[in-house]
Amino acid sequence: MIFYFSATGNSKYVASRISKITGDEIIAIDHCMKDQTLTFNAKENENIGIVVPVFTSALPTIVDDFLTKLKLTRDGKGYNFAVVTYGMNAGAADYYLKKSMENKSLPIDSLFSVKYPDSFAPLFDVSNKKKVQKKVEAAEPKIDFVIDKITNKVSGNFIKGKMPHVLAALIHKVGYTNDRITTKFTVSDSCNGCGICAEKCPTDAIKIKDNTPIWIKSHCVLCMGCLHRCPQNAIQYGNTKKHGQYLNPNITV
Ligand SMILES: Cc1cc2nc3c(=O)[nH]c(=O)nc-3n(C[C@H](O)[C@H](O)[C@H](O)COP(=O)(O)O)c2cc1C
Ligand code: SF4
Ligand code: SF4
Structure with missing residues (x-):
């Protein structure tokens, strides 16, 4: 296993x-x-x-x-x-x-x-x-x-x-604990409400309300899955827009 x-x-x-x-x-x-x-x-x-x-x-x-x-x-x-x-x-x-x-x-x-x-x-x-x-x-x-x-x-x-x-x-203590605060995530108007971010979040930190994601937990794993997976590149965390998105091309997550 x-x-x-x-x-x-x-x-x-x-x-x-x-x-x-x-x-x-x-x-x-x-x-x-x-x-x-x-x-x-x-x-x-x-x-x-x-x-x-x-x-x-x-x-x-x-x-x-x-x-x-x-x-x-x-x-x-x-x-x-x-x-x-x-x-x-x-x-x-x-x-x-x-x-x-x-x-x-x-x-x-x-x-x-x-x-x-x-x-x-x-x-x-x-x-x-x-x-x-x-x-x-x-x-x-x-x-x-x-x-x-x-x-x-x-x-x-x-x-x-x-x-x-x-x-x-x-x-880990200084960086991760502060960075995991979910208020740092933002969503742009390009979000189409598809729900992928909420569905795949490993800790159910996201819910879709009025066709747009909201973070319902104060902290998350900070796995960056929502940001990288969003088909509209609508989720950002600070100034991430210019950094692009990445998913391993050899597998589906
Ligand atoms: C919150 C966060 C913290 C990370 N910290 C480190 C780190 O300290 N050192 C490092 O080499 N990579 C770090 N990474 C990069 C990941 O370890 C790396 O991209 C990993 O392969 C992602 O695995 P996954 O594709 O299975 O999610 C970090 C990634 C995230 C999202
Ligand atoms: S994955 Fe992107 S487009 Fe889909 S609901 Fe979440 S933010 Fe909106
Ligand atoms: S970064 Fe990961 S744990 Fe945090 S909200 Fe996005 S998908 Fe969920």
Whole structure:
């Protein structure tokens, strides 16, 4: 079983590529949280995998919450791995993933990272399609590397560009908590009320009222899925309009 969280598709694509080779089922963390499916048991020799993005040098809140609530057991022995997708620096995501799984007495055998276009729209410009495509293509050999290690059940931490967890914790606390305030989102007149943003929001933070989205929670995961997915590019977060939209072209999210 491979648990994944993905807003713009990078982590979902990596999880699906691994799953195609290993035969492991992929399980969406946001769906588990919505219907409170939090108890799983892995059979002997079945892989347990986690594929998630790095958010502000650590993990998205929904992943943290899920891993805290997850009741995961295993019959006998097996191989446990985690992959983080990231744009610039994998922070200390590995530290938090390791800690969560150690708490369940299911230590992670191997950790990997795959670099992708950065979904954090306020800072990163994804409007240059050629540059974006190049980055997406550059991820393929890295995923091949991950699959090779997983199929051979190799142990080790293969994550590059990490940072000390104390520093990551500080960045995460200061940056993420403030940034997750939903009043920072705006909607332009080009919104046609299609409802995709509300339907796909992992934490049901959006509702459609009078044919336009409103944010009904004070804070959200800040996954940027609504902004990147909107067919009208109507959702912005500060000055993001000129930064373009990005969805992994190899998968649907
Ligand atoms: C709120 C937020 C914070 C992010 N913080 C980081 C970060 O600290 N380091 C980094 O390298 N990438 C960061 N990213 C980029 C994502 O980790 C990266 O684009 C990831 O592949 C997105 O995964 P997804 O397509 O599965 O949603 C951030 C993205 C978002 C939305
Ligand atoms: S996805 Fe875009 S167009 Fe559709 S309701 Fe949301 S903001 Fe409006
Ligand atoms: S409101 Fe948008 S950014 Fe926030 S969790 Fe929902 S989809 Fe993600």
